[in-house]
Amino acid sequence: MNALDHLRWPFFEDRHRAFATALDRWAAVQVRDAHGADVDALCRRLVRQLGDAGWLRPTVAGSAYGGLAEVIDTRMLCLARETLARHAGLADFAFGMQGLGSGAISLAGSPEQKTRWLPRVAGGQAIAAFALSEPEAGSDVAALQCSARIDGEQALLDGQKTWISNGGIADFYVVFARSGEAPGSRGLSAFIVEAGTPGLEIAERIDVIAPHPLARLRFANCRVPLANRIGAGGEGFKVAMRTLDVFRTSVAAAALGFARRALEEGLKRATTRKMFGLTLADFQLTQARLAQMATTIDGAALLTYRAAWARDMGDQGKSLTAQAAMAKLAATEGAQQVIDAAVQLFGGLGVVSGHPVERLYREIRSLRIYEGATEVQQLIIGKSVLRS
Ligand SMILES: Cc1cc2nc3c(=O)[nH]c(=O)nc-3n(C[C@H](O)[C@H](O)[C@H](O)COP(=O)(O)OP(=O)(O)OC[C@H]3O[C@@H](n4cnc5c(N)ncnc54)[C@H](O)[C@@H]3O)c2cc1C
Numbered sequence: 001m002n003a004l005d006h007l008r009w010p011f012f013e014d015r016h017r018a019f020a021t022a023l024d025r026w027a028a029v030q031v032r033d034a035h036g037a038d039v040d041a042l043c044r045r046l047v048r049q050l051g052d053a054g055w056l057r058p059t060v061a062g063s064a065y066g067g068l069a070e071v072i073d074t075r076m077l078c079l080a081r082e083t084l085a086r087h088a089g090l091a092d093f094a095f096g097m098q099g100l101g102s103g104a105i106s107l108a109g110s111p112e113q114k115t116r117w118l119p120r121v122a123g124g125q126a127i128a129a130f131a132l133s134e135p136e137a138g139s140d141v142a143a144l145q146c147s148a149r150i151d152g153e154q155a156l157l158d159g160q161k162t163w164i165s166n167g168g169i170a171d172f173y174v175v176f177a178r179s180g181e182a183p184g185s186r187g188l189s190a191f192i193v194e195a196g197t198p199g200l201e202i203a204e205r206i207d208v209i210a211p212h213p214l215a216r217l218r219f220a221n222c223r224v225p226l227a228n229r230i231g232a233g234g235e236g237f238k239v240a241m242r243t244l245d246v247f248r249t250s251v252a253a254a255a256l257g258f259a260r261r262a263l264e265e266g267l268k269r270a271t272t273r274k275m276f277g278l279t280l281a282d283f284q285l286t287q288a289r290l291a292q293m294a295t296t297i298d299g300a301a302l303l304t305y306r307a308a309w310a311r312d313m314g315d316q317g318k319s320l321t322a323q324a325a326m327a328k329l330a331a332t333e334g335a336q337q338v339i340d341a342a343v344q345l346f347g348g349l350g351v352v353s354g355h356p357v358e359r360l361y362r363e364i365r366s367l368r369i370y371e372g373a374t375e376v377q378q379l380i381i382g383k384s385v386l387r388s
Helices: 014-030 039-052 074-087 089-108 111-123 236-270 284-313 320-351 356-363 374-387
Strands: 128-131 147-151 154-165 172-178 188-194 200-205 214-225
Touching: 014 074, 039 089, 039 111, 074 089, 074 236, 074 284, 089 111, 089 128, 089 154, 089 172, 089 188, 089 236, 089 356, 128 154, 147 172, 154 172, 154 188, 172 214, 172 236, 188 214, 188 236, 236 284, 236 320, 236 356, 284 320, 320 356, 320 374
Parallel strands: 128 172
Antiparallel strands: 147 154, 154 214, 172 188, 200 214
């Protein structure tokens, strides 16, 4: 099986095919299996490496700001994440966060905000973070409490954010806070907060099963210029949802990359492991397992690239949000099953710390939770089905 076979699908244009093929070659040499004890240093290095080589350009919109296209090309974003995830989870993380962290600026930022940040994000000189979740507001985003009080030409932020990827190493955070223009989700605004701004503290670094920079942030009387507000006051929820809508499909693509790597590893093992006078792949039970893995991957890939293609085409025929939700649901849940099957093919070796399939087993888990847990995706799809 060739991991690039799907590039022949009609969802893609030649520029997508050329990009994915070249990135695959580069990643195989430059970042394959990148991991290490110091994840902060590694992530900084990966952002710089990806930026220097030009691979971060799809993460921002606008050629004047270093972007590859005038609007974010979802298929390019997805192909990049799938490819990088297949080679190294942290390389995908570094890429994905540059997009998610700066997405609100690409989608709704002022020309000044774009000029200041997007070229540095695309060049790998500035690390981005997206700060939405709070200890008491995860799936229920509209319950967020972090406040933004407008004081003349400044906003004063107070409160907490948690589970913030790149927390501790980011150069800037896009922070969503309650500015109170209206009740509930209509009273939120988004602000760019530069690292080092007085009143912003990294309150806690969080260790997770697949380590990457992650932190809880505390804001205490943190003053930011009102010019750092993204969009108008009260538009924060809309900005957050628009950002997640684009990047959710790319989470599906990352899951797909992990699943493809698991199949690749599992296939190598099944065709070489001798047992009972045969090889593991000679047994029909193994063939059934491999068949299920391959079918799950193709199904997830079709949903992922349909969602990416539909977004790029501005297809209004069916809810784009529901298509993205289907892609994320199928790809993340499917990848978990594919990776588990690969661990099983490896027997004891599959659970040895640091083995590629053991790493995948840990890496896939949080994708079923962040950017909308599986249950949140189910609700989005269910509502869309009921409306249709
Ligand atoms: C590794 C990692 C990185 C992250 N990075 C970021 C980041 O960079 N920026 C950021 O803002 N956030 C980030 N998050 C936070 C993430 O988005 C939240 O963890 C997620 O939204 C779930 O929120 P919660 O953890 O508070 O869980 P809860 O909201 O408490 O949900 C717990 C569980 O309840 C279930 N559930 C949710 N809704 C329903 C429902 N309606 N019906 C039934 N069951 C339901 C789901 O299974 C869910 O997992 C990250 C999280 C992780 C784990």
